[in-house]
Amino acid sequence: MNDFPVVVIGTSAGGLDALRAVLPALPVKLPRSVIVVQHRSADADNFLAEFFNDCCRLPVAEAEEKELIRPGHIYFAPAAYHLLIERDMSFSLSVDEKVNFSRPSIDVLFESAAQACGARLIGVILTGANADGAAGLQTIREAGGLAVVQQPVGATAYYMPQAAINAGPVDYIMELAEISDLIRKPPCPKNTRKY
Amino acid sequence: MEEREIKEIETDLLLEAIVRLYGYDFRNYARASLNRRIQQAVDKTNCATISDLTARIVREPEFFQRVVANFSITVTEMFRDPEFYKVLREQVLPYLATYPFIKVWHAGCATGEEAYSLAIMLEEEGLLERATIYATDFNEDALENARAGIYPLEQMKQYGSNYRQAGGRGSLSEHYHAQYESVIMEAKLRQSITFSRHNLTVDQVFGEMHLVLCRNVLIYFDRTLQGRVLRLFDDSLVNSGFLCLGSRESLRFSDTAAHFVEFVAKGKIYRKRTVP
Numbered sequence: 272m273n274d275f276p277v278v279v280i281g282t283s284a285g286g287l288d289a290l291r292a293v294l295p296a297l298p299v300k301l302p303r304s305v306i307v308v309q310h311r312s313a314d315a316d317n318f319l320a321e322f323f324n325d326c327c328r329l330p331v332a333e334a335e336e337k338e339l340i341r342p343g344h345i346y347f348a349p350a351a352y353h354l355l356i357e358r359d360m361s362f363s364l365s366v367d368e369k370v371n372f373s374r375p376s377i378d379v380l381f382e383s384a385a386q387a388c389g390a391r392l393i394g395v396i397l398t399g400a401n402a403d404g405a406a407g408l409q410t411i412r413e414a415g416g417l418a419v420v421q422q423p424v425g426a427t428a429y430y431m432p433q434a435a436i437n438a439g440p441v442d443y444i445m446e447l448a449e450i451s452d453l454i455r456k457p458p459c460p461k462n463t464r465k466y
Numbered sequence: 467m468e469e470r471e472i473k474e475i476e477t478d479l480l481l482e483a484i485v486r487l488y489g490y491d492f493r494n495y496a497r498a499s500l501n502r503r504i505q506q507a508v509d510k511t512n513c514a515t516i517s518d519l520t521a522r523i524v525r526e527p528e529f530f531q532r533v534v535a536n537f538s539i540t541v542t543e544m545f546r547d548p549e550f551y552k553v554l555r556e557q558v559l560p561y562l563a564t565y566p567f568i569k570v571w572h573a574g575c576a577t578g579e580e581a582y583s584l585a586i587m588l589e590e591e592g593l594l595e596r597a598t599i600y601a602t603d604f605n606e607d608a609l610e611n612a613r614a615g616i617y618p619l620e621q622m623k624q625y626g627s628n629y630r631q632a633g634g635r636g637s638l639s640e641h642y643h644a645q646y647e648s649v650i651m652e653a654k655l656r657q658s659i660t661f662s663r664h665n666l667t668v669d670q671v672f673g674e675m676h677l678v679l680c681r682n683v684l685i686y687f688d689r690t691l692q693g694r695v696l697r698l699f700d701d702s703l704v705n706s707g708f709l710c711l712g713s714r715e716s717l718r719f720s721d722t723a724a725h726f727v728e729f730v731a732k733g734k735i736y737r738k739r740t741v742p
Binding site: 335336337349352353355356357358363364365366367368379382383385386387389414 | 468469470473474496497498499501502503539541682685686689712714715719
């Protein structure tokens with residue numbers, strides 16, 4: 272049984288390099304969907320998705336509204352839109368106010384993912400320079416999902432992972448390579464709570 | 467039962483109560499972003515749960531009016547997506563100029579910034595005298611702001627930059643008057659736009675249009691409601707009329723897609739086919 276069909280990742284400053292250490296290592300036939308919010312300017316094109324599509328073994332694309340989320344795919348939130356997950360495992364977009372000065376916002380993705388997936392969800396916070404995602408990661412954990420944070424020491428920008436750790440208990444604080452391994456082979460959910 | 471299942475049921479009951487008591491139908495809205503706004507309403511009104519919010523909404527019509535205003539998305543700006551307005555000006559307005567009169571419907575206009583953007587473009591292209599712009603929304607508070615045409619001065623810098631990128635012919639400041647910390651749009655512009663209430667979920671066609679703009683509204687609806695609204699636009703448009711959607715919206719999955727051809731892919735501008 273697939274305990275974690277969905278992985279959500281949030282990152283900001285330094286995210287490109289961090290994601291390069293996590294995403295290309297993921298194997299074909301990964302039985303999970305990986306959904307990424309990377310903060311960037313509102314008029315950014317789809318460079319990110321194209322870049323990672325070229326260096327990943329899994330297909331990478333920007334999420335389209337109403338698109339059904341498929342396993343073995345990596346999705347990026349498009350610039351200037353919030354990305355949300357619906358109960359039927361499809362994507363929604365919104366142009367609601369910015370959250371934590373950000374659109375797309377990590378909190379918005381994480382909170383909707385927790386509502387849609389419950390415990391069958393892994394949330395990951397990587398390098399970044401604001402506190403977006405800290406609240407969302409707690410929501411994921413409260414719904415029974417796995418909360419994972421990049422080790423702030425050594426992260427390009429420590430603020431975002433540190434804020435996520437300060438917001439409440441998390442399950443793992445790891446280096447990037449370990450995070451990639453965890454996405455490949457997550458632990459059995461019930462036996463791994465450390466706190 | 468899991469908390470999220472309970473919230474799902476509470477939300478269903480809330481939306482059912484709203485449509486039966488007040489006629490606003492949010493049942494076919496995309497749930498994930500509606501959930502956020504419902505949660506915001508719960509927090510803002512110091513309710514403990516969605517059920518508490520429902521109880522007050524059922525018993526207090528004035529309370530409902532305040533809450534529902536926050537269910538609509540009023541985030542907008544002038545010449546939002548300047549590239550779109552540039553394409554509209556350069557490639558669509560020349561077609562509209564061939565009509566003796568031009569009718570435009572801007573659906574989901576919120577506080578009116580984009581309707582004024584359109585009016586400014588029509589004015590600069592010498593088409594405003596021939597044009598009637600209907601700008602509609604279900605949110606009466608937002609419409610009230612739109613009719614007033616008053617906006618914070620501090621936003622004009624950003625809007626001016628959008629305006630120039632959108633191919634503006636002069637300066638945006640020629641189209642408004644500034645006083646203290648606010649600006650008011652030119653009277654000529656305000657008079658050219660009819661702001662009125664129309665709810666896309668329940669209301670019908672109200673006129674024959676040459677151009678329909680509805681940008682970043684459909685993303686808030688589920689497939690069923692998107693289909694209804696697109697049929698409404700289809701029925702409103704004259705043959706060869708234009709339909710403009712948001713940059714992330716498309717006709718791809720709707721049954722009205724066959725009635726349109728893609729006019730400009732990047733700007734999400736479609737043109738209604740001529741019936742043979």
